[in-house]
Amino acid sequence: MPAKAAATAEVTPEATTVPAAVPSRSYIWDKLHSLSGIVPIGAFLAEHFWSNSYALVSIDRYNQASYDLQTIPWRVPVEALLIWLPILYHGFYGVYIWSKGESNLSRYGYGANWMYALQRWTGLIAFVFIGWHVYVERFMTQGRSTYFDVATTMANPLYLSFYVIGILAVSFHFGNGLWQFANKWGLVVGRDAQRKAAWITGAIGVLFAVVGLLIIFGFVFQWRPFQFYAQ
Amino acid sequence: MNPTRVILIGGGLAGLMAAIRVAELGHAVDLFSVVPVRRSHSVCAQGGINAAKNLKGEGDSTWQHFDDTVYGGDFLQNQPLVKGMCEAAPGIIDLLDRMGVTFNRTPEGLLDFRRFGGTLYHRTAFAGATTGQQLLYALDEQVRRFEAEGKIRKLEGWMFVSAVLDDAGVCRGVTAVSLRSGEVRAFPADAIIVATGGIGSIFRQSTNSVACTGSAQSALFQQGVNYANAEMIQVHPTAIPGEDKCRLISESVRGEGGRVWVPKTPGDTRDPRAIPDAERFYFLEEWYPKYGNLVPRDVATRAIHKVVFEEGLGIDGKAMVYLDVTHLPREMLTRKLGGVLEIYEKFVGLDPRDHPMKVFPAQHYTMGGVWVDNENQATNVPGIYAAGECEYQYHGANRLGANSLLSCIYGGMLAGPAAVRYAQNLAKGSDTVSSDVYERERKRQEDIYEKLRGQEGSENPITIWKEMGETMTQHVTVIRYNKDLEAADAKLAELQERYKRINLADRARWGNQSLHFTRELGNMLVLARLITQCAALRNESRGAHYKPDFPERDDENWLRTTRAEYDNGSFKIHLDPVDTSLITPRKRSYKS
Amino acid sequence: MAEGKTIVVKIKRQASPTEPARWEEFSVRWRPNMNVIACLIDIAENPVTRYGKPTTPVSYEANCLEEVCGACAVVINGRSRQACSALVDHLDQPIRIEPMSSFPIVRDLVVDRSKMFEDAKRLRCWVPIDGTYDIGPGPRIAPERQQVAYALSRCIFCGNCLEVCPKVNEHSDFVGAALINQVRLFNMHPTGAMHAHERLQAVRGIGGIQECDNAQNCVKACPKGIPLTESNNDVNRQALLDAIFGWMFR
Numbered sequence A: 001m002p003a004k005a006a007a008t009a010e011v012t013p014e015a016t017t018v019p020a021a022v023p024s025r026s027y028i029w030d031k032l033h034s035l036s037g038i039v040p041i042g043a044f045l046a047e048h049f050w051s052n053s054y055a056l057v058s059i060d061r062y063n064q065a066s067y068d069l070q071t072i073p074w075r076v077p078v079e080a081l082l083i084w085l086p087i088l089y090h091g092f093y094g095v096y097i098w099s100k101g102e103s104n105l106s107r108y109g110y111g112a113n114w115m116y117a118l119q120r121w122t123g124l125i126a127f128v129f130i131g132w133h134v135y136v137e138r139f140m141t142q143g144r145s146t147y148f149d150v151a152t153t154m155a156n157p158l159y160l161s162f163y164v165i166g167i168l169a170v171s172f173h174f175g176n177g178l179w180q181f182a183n184k185w186g187l188v189v190g191r192d193a194q195r196k197a198a199w200i201t202g203a204i205g206v207l208f209a210v211v212g213l214l215i216i217f218g219f220v221f222q223w224r225p226f227q228f229y230a231q
Numbered sequence B: 001m002n003p004t005r006v007i008l009i010g011g012g013l014a015g016l017m018a019a020i021r022v023a024e025l026g027h028a029v030d031l032f033s034v035v036p037v038r039r040s041h042s043v044c045a046q047g048g049i050n051a052a053k054n055l056k057g058e059g060d061s062t063w064q065h066f067d068d069t070v071y072g073g074d075f076l077q078n079q080p081l082v083k084g085m086c087e088a089a090p091g092i093i094d095l096l097d098r099m100g101v102t103f104n105r106t107p108e109g110l111l112d113f114r115r116f117g118g119t120l121y122h123r124t125a126f127a128g129a130t131t132g133q134q135l136l137y138a139l140d141e142q143v144r145r146f147e148a149e150g151k152i153r154k155l156e157g158w159m160f161v162s163a164v165l166d167d168a169g170v171c172r173g174v175t176a177v178s179l180r181s182g183e184v185r186a187f188p189a190d191a192i193i194v195a196t197g198g199i200g201s202i203f204r205q206s207t208n209s210v211a212c213t214g215s216a217q218s219a220l221f222q223q224g225v226n227y228a229n230a231e232m233i234q235v236h237p238t239a240i241p242g243e244d245k246c247r248l249i250s251e252s253v254r255g256e257g258g259r260v261w262v263p264k265t266p267g268d269t270r271d272p273r274a275i276p277d278a279e280r281f282y283f284l285e286e287w288y289p290k291y292g293n294l295v296p297r298d299v300a301t302r303a304i305h306k307v308v309f310e311e312g313l314g315i316d317g318k319a320m321v322y323l324d325v326t327h328l329p330r331e332m333l334t335r336k337l338g339g340v341l342e343i344y345e346k347f348v349g350l351d352p353r354d355h356p357m358k359v360f361p362a363q364h365y366t367m368g369g370v371w372v373d374n375e376n377q378a379t380n381v382p383g384i385y386a387a388g389e390c391e392y393q394y395h396g397a398n399r400l401g402a403n404s405l406l407s408c409i410y411g412g413m414l415a416g417p418a419a420v421r422y423a424q425n426l427a428k429g430s431d432t433v434s435s436d437v438y439e440r441e442r443k444r445q446e447d448i449y450e451k452l453r454g455q456e457g458s459e460n461p462i463t464i465w466k467e468m469g470e471t472m473t474q475h476v477t478v479i480r481y482n483k484d485l486e487a488a489d490a491k492l493a494e495l496q497e498r499y500k501r502i503n504l505a506d507r508a509r510w511g512n513q514s515l516h517f518t519r520e521l522g523n524m525l526v527l528a529r530l531i532t533q534c535a536a537l538r539n540e541s542r543g544a545h546y547k548p549d550f551p552e553r554d555d556e557n558w559l560r561t562t563r564a565e566y567d568n569g570s571f572k573i574h575l576d577p578v579d580t581s582l583i584t585p586r587k588r589s590y591k592s
Numbered sequence C: 001m002a003e004g005k006t007i008v009v010k011i012k013r014q015a016s017p018t019e020p021a022r023w024e025e026f027s028v029r030w031r032p033n034m035n036v037i038a039c040l041i042d043i044a045e046n047p048v049t050r051y052g053k054p055t056t057p058v059s060y061e062a063n064c065l066e067e068v069c070g071a072c073a074v075v076i077n078g079r080s081r082q083a084c085s086a087l088v089d090h091l092d093q094p095i096r097i098e099p100m101s102s103f104p105i106v107r108d109l110v111v112d113r114s115k116m117f118e119d120a121k122r123l124r125c126w127v128p129i130d131g132t133y134d135i136g137p138g139p140r141i142a143p144e145r146q147q148v149a150y151a152l153s154r155c156i157f158c159g160n161c162l163e164v165c166p167k168v169n170e171h172s173d174f175v176g177a178a179l180i181n182q183v184r185l186f187n188m189h190p191t192g193a194m195h196a197h198e199r200l201q202a203v204r205g206i207g208g209i210q211e212c213d214n215a216q217n218c219v220k221a222c223p224k225g226i227p228l229t230e231s232n233n234d235v236n237r238q239a240l241l242d243a244i245f246g247w248m249f250r
């Protein structure tokens, strides 16, 4: 009997050919996920903060801005395509990505690892918050939300605290998300560049948080610092 | 062309190079290694690899390289292959360069070269201070490519146990044991190449890796493969004394300008940085003005021994001297020597850029090894080839720094094709060999394992290993006296007796490391005795082998290779003439 | 510290992949400059627990003992690192030693890291050369470039960066920072760069670079100080450009 076969048969050679490089779909989905956080969601967020800032000018201007947005052509498809779908995708896919990770903060409490964990939790909070916010201000008002509607919500301390938490979570998630984006799309490479990007995106996050909180305070205290513009 | 199968034992530089050569010729390779090949000991080499590329306008030549090597080896090499190696060296560097080794560069983008011991030329190509790592990785990656193409099969975590010899004494394969499952299995092949590296574990606190046990060489020796110049053991002058091992501080540190000194006053307890130049004794520079700190290793090691033990000038009265780079620019140190300095920093806790390093000699390399012929790395047993540190061919009585990586690769380049040629010319391939031949050897080895597992007694393998190591380091390294060597041999014989009473605390099969280690230990003891006996026999001083009672080189009687043959527990040592046809032996002195 | 002192070592043990894990405590004689490997050798010489119960020597991996072979990675006091460079005097006691958890266990402290080598195949981590015959020198490389490549090429495949990564676990096939760094290294080499597309395509494959979520633990855990996050971002950029524009120019 040829001994060669006998002695070597069971030791299977490891992978015998270069495994073909099949681009996995997940690459595209993952990239879309990080992109969707910037555009359209991030862009919409900026726009949203902008139009809500009219609350700091005057009630009329706010209602006017609100009305302008409510009367854009193709409103529902535009909303669906540019806002609801991306947010749903970003949210659900984000949870799926989360489920593939195992946080190990207790062992490795480094800065970026904290950011990794916080990004997930703030994402979840933001998702819930946005869902509720949309429900209350878009659907409960039949898409005709006014200054008054929002102010009414804010008058409830429970809702108010939810707003504060929500705004902070969204701002953090967005600021840190920008930094993630800069890394994941290779916009920054060197350690210094990464650090600078962290400062810049951090500043953007803080800016969003500050503006967001100011708008809330505007509603709660009927505080309109830019009112004199309208006079 | 009949496709043949070649087995490679060892995945260091030599083994990988040979594997690539065989695969390139279109033949199947089984590559065995106890550790994943990327973790082989070659990864430790720091300083560099020699090649006379003469890129520094110094008029270097391959002949000069050859001459330095032979002179450095005190003329104990058979010269033709050494010449071949030096001539092939520049091409080898080019090859490595093409494979992507991150060699340091000059501003023109060419390879940079540094100086090393035993030469006056800048001849050593280097990749920072982790050259061996970079070379090993380059070869490993090429092998991975062949592996992915199905041309090489790696058996990592399989330990070679013995050669399978047929009734005519021809090698037909190997038996190996899985370190994981404990299974012993026979593997047929038309030829095998041994590239199992050094034997440092035989010595206590050598600079070698743990896997450098020499067990494979010893097993083959006991099966009839000759072993040559066993007594030629290199002790490196500069290593960090350590509890588990001595960590090497590469010769490249001196090549880049590091200086060795001791305080002139015995027992000077001042901080080294507070000792002015005038009160420092740069003994190597004073004793060897021409080569200074870059004398060959045997010379530097003996000088350190002299300054410490005869002149009592060791630091704080201890067995240590300073190796100082604090006068060199920090940026250059990091760029060219970062890897070595990091080791000192990590394991001692001081930054050598600010504090002179404390170093002492430690066992480092074996010039001796498996006997191979003068042309193609063939041993005396048909079908068994050898390459790398495990064979004896290239370094005579003392190896020059940065020549080993070269000899490993060169040896591998020769051994691969030679083994294929042999296999092609075999009248009958291994597929015609009866399976009984394999089963018999497999059974024999398995029985030894089973016996060891079940054995009762009172001895512990680690204790025996430590005692062996201490005996060897104490008596069979730098300075050798015949009476000590005899005492050492007697001690080793005693350890061999005690070995038979080893009781393993672990009797499992799965992942039983002490079982495999004990098996290796038995082989190490044989090799230890061989080294000791050959050392006792050679009554002269040559290269690394130094006997104060016979302080001169004696070409008349000892320009001889000691070739040992195993004979049922004892050794027959033949004295073979050395081929010095190209360079006539002359007196070796580095004083001027 | 005085001679004659002892140190307490707690080791997580597991006789085989199918058997349950357990902790054992040992007491080891202290010596100056001792590392964790020295403790394990002592235990092998005297395999008896602190409470006098005979046991088996601990299985572990180690080779070079100078942090260059990568073999000895374990989790010490909760941190993944190389055992040979873990000096006892710098560790809190009792010293807790566990196997890495991101890789399949073999026995005691030994785990199976072959995944990394398999991934290296998948990602084509080599410079494809025509052959080993002597056909002249390689491409010229600027010293600055060599310095960057050298820093990347020092990866010892220890797996610490995978162990500390929240995205390397049984739910994900992420190749890990080490392998992405290899892609960058080979794409940097003039010859390697000729085949960059293949590598980039593979690095977008299953378990590819998209799995990275920037927890950046890898760079903190790497014993060789490899700028892993830089490599990651760089490969991200390459992979993306290749994905978006690659098809246009082919």
Ligand SMILES: Cc1cc2nc3c(=O)[nH]c(=O)nc-3n(C[C@H](O)[C@H](O)[C@H](O)COP(=O)(O)OP(=O)(O)OC[C@H]3O[C@@H](n4cnc5c(N)ncnc54)[C@H](O)[C@@H]3O)c2cc1C
Pocket (backbone or CB within 6 Å): B009, B010, B011, B012, B013, B014, B015, B032, B033, B034, B035, B037, B040, B041, B042, B043, B044, B045, B046, B047, B048, B049, B131, B132, B158, B159, B160, B161, B195, B196, B197, B198, B207, B208, B209, B211, B212, B215, B216, B248, B250, B364, B365, B387, B388, B389, B390, B401, B402, B403, B404, B405, B406, B408
């Ligand atoms: C700290 C240090 C620094 C050095 N620096 C330099 C330098 O700068 N320049 C230079 O030229 N030289 C240097 N050397 C010497 C050089 O590194 C070695 O001589 C060389 O690497 C040996 O390579 P090798 O291929 O023969 O064996 P190794 O690299 O030791 O490989 C041996 C292989 O055999 C395998 N093996 C062993 N036993 C078995 C078995 N029973 N079954 C299966 N497989 C087995 C191992 O797994 C391994 O893969 C240095 C050495 C040391 C210790």
Ligand code: SF4
Pocket (backbone or CB within 6 Å): C154, C155, C156, C157, C158, C159, C160, C161, C162, C177, C178, C181, C221, C222, C223, C224, C225, C226, C228
């Ligand atoms: S990148 Fe660093 S941590 Fe990761 S395997 Fe390589 S050396 Fe280890």
Ligand code: FES
Pocket (backbone or CB within 6 Å): C061, C062, C063, C064, C065, C066, C067, C068, C069, C070, C071, C072, C073, C082, C083, C084, C085
């Ligand atoms: S033993 Fe090699 S890295 Fe620790």
